[in-house]
Amino acid sequence: NNEIGVIQPVSEIAEVLSGSDVFLHCDASQALGKIELELKSAGVDLASFSAHKAYGPQGVGALYAGARARSVLSAIDFGGGQEKGLRPGTVPVALCAGFGTACELAVEGLSEERSRLSSLREIFLSRIARLNPLLHGHSDPAWNVPGILSVRFAGIDSETLLMALPMVAMSTGSACSSSSVDDRSEQLSHVIEAVSGSPEASRETVRLSFGRFTSMSEVELAAEAFVRAVEEIREIQGEVRG
Template identity: 40%
Template sequence: MKKPVYLDYAATTPVDPAVAEDMIKYLTPDGVYGNPASRSHALGWQAEAAVESARQQVARLIHADPREIVWTSGATESDNLAIKGAVEGRDNAHIITSVIEHKAVIDTCKHLEQNGVEVTWLTPGLDGRIGVEQVADALRDNTVLVSLMLVNNELGCITDIAPIGRLLRDRKVLLHVDAAQAAGKMPVDVSALNVDLMSLSGHKVYGPKGVGALYVRRSPDVRIQAQIHGGGHERGMRSGTLPTHQIVGMGKAFTLAEAGLEAEMDDLERLRSAFLDGLEGLDGVTLNGSQESRVPGIVNLAFEGVEAESLMLGLRDLAVSSGSACASATIEPSFVLRGIGLSDELAHRALRFSLGRFTTSEEVAFASSQIVDVVTRLRAVR
């Protein structure tokens, strides 16, 4: 079977070969396979040292203190820990978030809402962005947390987090940011953004699946309640034996992302332009989300007169998606596209194309050509 051209990097990235090479050293009998919590022998000490080195690597990419990095199983757990951990034990708590967040944030907030926490759901404009004025208008005396993503996973648009963070810092309200789609795709500085809590993922940055991190600000200390108990690991915020090989992989991936960030952003911008240029002869194509404030690797397009599901079936040689992987089990139109005001009809005609580190110019040219051919054919048989 022919391998399809992979244009679904926003769903997951392949592990960089250099990452896999480092990971194997912490798995096999001739490597460092000890428990990093075992402090009575050398294998445990070596594993702990590897974990702490990776903590520094992750911290460097987002300009944080290594002591502010808490290991988790991924951004979904980080979102849960940040939001539930900030609210737990707070009476009459109020949260602000948006209708186009990742499901890990939306479903967590809905769960809390069902259990007595007040939630305000902000609605962005067509550009997919939430403004500081919207947040300011939604603040209440009992607001304890605002949770907004830095880069939207379906649209690629960037939320202007820094002024929101300044507003909330003055009001002593915590700001949680899901940065799973931002880390390694754009410069991220937690201090400049005025962030208190930030969720990170390994597998969105060419690292392994099953590992992530939560940034928890230390100065002044942000206090969150643990959601997993059993040993008091990670300064009491997240118990459980640490997967050394996955953590090493995430650390290596973040180091590679830091070293190549500027060049990779330039490459993706070039590939994006080439991809869109290849579609210029096709009428009735709508580019969704902000075209100014965005990362280069995500392109969301709606095709007039063509259902997304039919288009995907026709594009057998391309690996693309009609929305977030977290919602792929449903045939409903994307809640993100509906959330920015698109009609169900237009949302049903949209596909997400996401480019990445291993995308080539030849693949982009092939993808554009295939899309033009299939859309033209489908429109002809309407």
């Protein structure tokens, strides 16, 4: 999941659908280069990927189609017959080559990078533990992508926290959100509301990412900044209430 980092039980979903006429499509953009992917054995019919999620070039993606899906796929646009007749248009060779190289590099260092990101995540959480953060995600680390962290600080509006931490790159939800910034009710995360059972949780949640170029020193600095900001906000809130 792109917001909370939970790894979905795709194989179990595919098992439920087996024998039916329903095709299983998986948006695997967030999984590419982060976890091992065995699409065929998992029973996935279709899966889509974006190169930039694996440090490849923007503007190119890929579609995996299993044998069952390939037997029924047909073009909706027609032209030069590129992409095996499914998607006409000049193929961006440089972007495709860059995507391929990004995938090779991601696969080569997958295990080591996952371990490194897990360490960064745990160090960050240990540094902010005194703030009593509430985590959105699976209780078992094996079912979470370590590079995505969704955390809630009860009683603190996420927009307020963003303004208090201009040096920390984080968001209040999915980067795919296209809602107006003037209407936060339209931006509330249905994912956070579903896992927490509270619309208020969405207003108090921030999303952070740890990636290939995130260093230990950056994580430690960010954690220190979080502690200062959250404690200052809570102190101000206490004075206002008092």
